[in-house]
Amino acid sequence: MHHIVENQRNFFNTNTTKNLQFRLTQLDKLYSVLKNNEQALYDAIYKDFKKSEFDTYTSELALIFHDIKDAKRNIYKWARRKKVRTNLMNFPGKSYIIKEPLGVCLVIGAWNYPYQLSLSPVVAALAAGNTVILKPSELPAHSSKVMATLINKTFDPKILKVVEGGVPETTELLEQDFDKIFFTGSTRVGRIVYEAAAKNLTPVTLELGGKSxxxxxxxxxxxxxxxxxxxxxxxxxxxxxxxxxxxxxxxxxxxxxxxxxxxxxxxxxxxxxxxxxxxxxxxxxxxxxxxxxxxxxxxxxxxxxxxxxxxxxxxxxxxxxxxxxxxxxxxxxxxxxxxxxxxxxxxxxxxxxxxxxxxxxxxxxxxxxxxxxxxxxxxxxxxxxxxxxxxxPKLPFGGVGHSGIGSYHGKAGFDGFSHKKSILHRATWLELPLKYFPHSASKLKWIKRLMKLQ
Missing domain, CATH: 3.40.309.10 (Aldehyde Dehydrogenase; Chain A, domain 2)
Structure with a gap:
């Protein structure tokens, strides 16, 4: 597990994933491998718990395909630098926010919708420019296996890798140092994931449940x-x-x-x-x-x-x-x-x-x-x-309190796997002396006046 994570980190540090065209290529690749192997996906999930082709398409694959298309359509807009107002105290200057990928991400999927709840977060993570390790639920074993087979033969493991297994494998994964952990499952297991993430101060999105x-x-x-x-x-x-x-x-x-x-x-x-x-x-x-x-x-x-x-x-x-x-x-x-x-x-x-x-x-x-x-x-x-x-996809999906932390879908998913880097860019043609030594009553008076104008 440590080797897989380190390989992904080394690749991420090349800055390749920050290129938007590179991200679009990965999304196209994911779409193609799922679309070209729909029957294998239908067969696998039916073996797990008799889910029909109709329900698998409408409640799982259709949502994933839509997420991919939505991300491709909006990725330039979502990733764009956002200009914000610069206050008077920082005149002359400009301010903006840069969205950057977090890094190496772990996605832990759930068993009840094994494709959609595993791959929709992966779409968001790839669109945001991260590398991803996906750990599907082991309960629908055939669904887990088909995802691992299709994805691992299609993607460079430095970009996207599926790791199968149960509690021991998940425990070992959680011992690694990730830049983001996304978990879908029960509140009980969510607490375990949250506790493991806290050891490395890793940000989490927890999609849990409750009595709705x-x-x-x-x-x-x-x-x-x-x-x-x-x-x-x-x-x-x-x-x-x-x-x-x-x-x-x-x-x-x-x-x-x-x-x-x-x-x-x-x-x-x-x-x-x-x-x-x-x-x-x-x-x-x-x-x-x-x-x-x-x-x-x-x-x-x-x-x-x-x-x-x-x-x-x-x-x-x-x-x-x-x-x-x-x-x-x-x-x-x-x-x-x-x-x-x-x-x-x-x-x-x-x-x-x-x-x-x-x-x-x-x-x-x-x-x-x-x-x-x-x-x-x-x-x-x-x-x-x-x-x-x-x-x-315009509605962020997520819980509150015991039902979860954070949200995803559409832009919310992209933002959930991104860091907003705040930048103040000052000009050099003017510099007011108010903040510098020596301090004086006159300077303080002017600072108070300026603060009122903010």
Whole structure:
């Protein structure tokens, strides 16, 4: 690991990556190797947890391709020196900010979207002019292997290298001195990464998770609300960091909501053979999720099949904060439904939990919308939709508090892998004597006057 990092550092120090055309070449190379090997990517991820070609393209590859195109289209603008105003105290002069790459970066991907959550940060890092070591999650072993095979045979390891492995390999990587670490995963592991980074004062972006709520008010468009909510929750069998984790529905429409959501799930016919559902990633997660299904709280679903790692889309009703499903992030196809009388009550109860990565409000009322957006702290979210905010590269994506540090996507990703170097450029044709010795009451008086004009 040390040898890989040092080779990348030596290459970075040649300043080759600061050339924008060089960066564009690397982005083109990444796009081509993924585009030319789409079928291999589809086959690998299906072997891991039966993810269909449709879902793999729409929720993974399409987003990566868009990130690459977005970076190529905007790289000159994002990298441009930014002029800023120079204050009177520094007259005559000019001021500007230079964006420069951080250096050697480590990207640790997540298992639930093994391509998108590994390669989108890589796109941002390469666009910003860094070298990158990618450590994909070992849980989807076939997906990890295909990324390693394709990338390592295409890229010079001094620029981009995939390192496979589990905890021992990740631990050894974290012992190295990086210029940036980008991690996507659980809050528990995020703490370990953060602690390791702190030893070298390495900046981090942590994309974590949390219990993301969805609030549903009586004045929502119930038909559209349920349609969008069911899609967002059961996409990837609920194994999505920004999936609605639980629902707060207004009591006035509680019964109508329950009937509508059951009907929508029936209509969608989630199943492996319909190519719109996936397996739980492994036995450990299957067993964890199965324990959350309390039989007397099941309003819909609840069936499981351990050998197939299948859990039927499940709705839990009349749930309390003491139930197993409310004790941790679910990360599976189980949706607890709670009710409320006033929206303020629901917001206050949600605030008892750590700040989530996302939150959603389904309402036709501006007052209700603003109540949630202003009072609840969360990473990002949507009004009258769920999950789809991740598809807009103009919106920085990231958490707050326990749900993460920093953000990426589009320009935010480029900035996250860049250092903003501030420069004051002074002219030499004029020099006021005010700051120099000897000090005097008169000089101080003039300095105070000038400060008031700033």
């Amino acid at each position: 709520p969805a609030f549903i008010t009586k004045d929502c468009n119930l038909k559209i609300t349920v349609k969008r909510l069911v899609w967002a929750k059961f996409l990837n069998a609920g194994q999505t960091c920004i999936a609605p984790d639980y629902v707060f529905v207004e009591k006035a429409i509680e019964q109508n909501f329950m009937e509508a959501i059951k009907a929508e799930i029936e209509k969608e016919q989630f199943a492996f053979e319909n190519n719109n559902y996936v397996q739980i990633i492994n036995d450990k997660n299957f067993e964890r999720l199965e324990k959350m299904i309390v039989p007397d709280k099941v309003a819909y679903g609840g069936s499981t099949n351990a050998p197939e790692r299948y859990i039927q889309p499940t709705i839990l009703h009349k749930v309390t904060f003491n139930d197993p499903s409310m004790q941790e992030e679910i990360f599976g196809p189980i949706l607890p439904v709670l009710s409320y009388t006033t929206l303020q009550e629901a917001i206050e109860r949600s605030r008892q939990l750590p700040k989530p990565l996302s939150a959603y409000i389904f309402t036709g009322s501006k007052k209700n919308r603003e109540e949630v957006l202003q009072q609840l702290s969360f990473g990002g979210g949507a009004v009258n939709d769920a999950v789809m905010h991740i598809s807009n």
